[in-house]
Amino acid sequence: MDISTRRRLLEGMRRAHQADAAHTATARARTRAAMAAADARARLAHAEASGLSADKLEAARAAADGPARREQEARGKLCRTFTAARAANSTLGALYAPYARGRGTGGRDRSVIAAGILSELAETPRELVLAADAIVVSTSGGKDSLVCGDRVVTLAAEAGCLDKVVLVHADLGEESEWPGVRELAQRQAERWGVRFLVVKAEGGLLGLVEKRGMWPDAARRLCTASLKRDKIGPLFKQITDALGLDGQTLILSALDMRASNGRRMVLTWHPVLELTEAAVWRRIADAALEYHPVYDALIPRLSCVFCVLAGRDVLVRAVRLCWALGLDLPTRYVALEEHIGHRFREKLSIADIVAEATLAEAEEGPLIWVRGDALRRHAGEEAAAGYLRNLAAAA
Ligand code: SF4
Incomplete structure (x- = not known):
């Protein structure tokens, strides 16, 4: 399977995943709307049985109209998202059929296939680097980031596309981190001759804990999400806008489907995962x-x-x-x-x-x-x- 086929498959999976998620959310909204409409109908029936005056009865009918209309709209939306999800899944099924070897493309299968494609891509890093429109290396300044950056930069330089690389650092501030981390990350970027971007997580861990009144833990690691991932995420839009490509922009990074959309695909890549x-x-x-x-x-x-x-x-x-x-x-x-x-x-x-x-x-x-x-x-x-x-x- 060549890189553009893998890329098309991943995009098909992203679309099917997004369409399924939209359909599930719409189904929930439709259930809520149906319950609200049933409540309203029951209240109206009660009002009608109570022998209210014509004015009051009219007002009760008007009050039941809103929930009935919303239920109708939710039903229409559910039909549309169902059709969209079915279309996205059948497109994905057709794309994947030549490689299926007995596997389906729904739910868990889809995650397994996506993980397999990503790991196959990681085995051909030069192709991957050449195919990418931008390569975002998120660095904490730590030893793994250091070696990861070194690997990516070496590969990109050998492939003649060092200009695609951007080193991004989430600065948590000296209330959270050891002194000199941001400066060290900047020196790394300067040494490699790549662009350096900093996103600031105001208040850092200390600020987050103070605001929430509790510490994060392994089960609810909100700190990584709100101090790092959520801060770095908007950069993908900026990079996509700055490149201004006609088609979908391919960004290599270490994020998931949530960072991808119709305008950009953000592929997960861990170049140092196998190193001891x-x-x-x-x-x-x-x-x-x-x-x-x-x-x-x-x-x-x-x-x-x-x-x-x-x-x-x-x-x-x-x-x-x-x-x-x-x-x-x-x-x-x-x-x-x-x-x-x-x-x-x-x-x-x-x-x-x-x-x-x-x-x-x-x-x-x-x-x-x-x-x-x-x-x-x-x-x-x-x-x-x-x-x-x-x-x-x-x-
Ligand atoms: S897991 Fe949380 S506390 Fe630990 S380094 Fe990451 S952001 Fe900081």
Whole structure:
């Protein structure tokens, strides 16, 4: 299957998915309208049986008219969305028939097929890069983003289309993140010679928690959606508008069907998904990619300082690192926890973490680390020494 066939199939799936979703929403609206109309009819019947005056009866009939009309409209809309969903699904079925091998294209099958097509596309990254109209690399500034950006930029440069690449960073602010993250992401873009865009999530995690009066958790990870994905999403429209293509714009990124529409298709692509942590560090060493210093202080991810998904030991270390860097975030987070009356985790409060960090600090003294420690741990002394030399030479 060539890339344009896969692209047509994905677009067919997106349309069928969208048409099904519209039909389901319309069916719900029709049920609500039918219930409201039935209520109105019952009230009218009651009024008619009560022997009301002609004026009052007229008013009761007028009041029942609105729900009856809305039910009629909802029925018409349901017919139209049913026809549209059937057409979109039969178009998809016809497109997919030559490759079906006994599989259907409805519901779960559709997600499985889409995932299969996306992973086949990922196996031909050069074709993918050449076919794309824009390549959006969303970077947290962390080690995986660093290697992902390096891979994409290398591929795009080899294919002669580096100008398609845009590096996008969601800036959560220093109330949430370690200092220097945005600046590091910008230096990465400058080094690669690609465009750099920043979207700002005002207030960051601290602001979000204060506003909602509760912490997100693994089951309701609203923070990623509202601080990152929802902020980056509008950029796809801007990119599509700026390109101004006649047909559908193909954007490579790491988002889902929700970001796609008739004017643009946003394909999911994870170029470093199969790499082990050791391989990521090896690539950082080999390409002398500048990583954030918090990794040297044994913080394994460049995430929010107090990430709701982080392990207890990482959180304790984060508190100690804040103290070593002179950051007042632990105090602010403890105050926020008290203020909203909701614990950071059901069985772990930020106050507990700070108490544990205080004990560790008393036993071990302040944290000490030196530049290159993360590489020493993951790739060895020699790799770290070479990395530091290359980094200094590139500065
Ligand atoms: S890093 Fe953690 S706390 Fe921050 S947005 Fe992501 S999941 Fe939420």
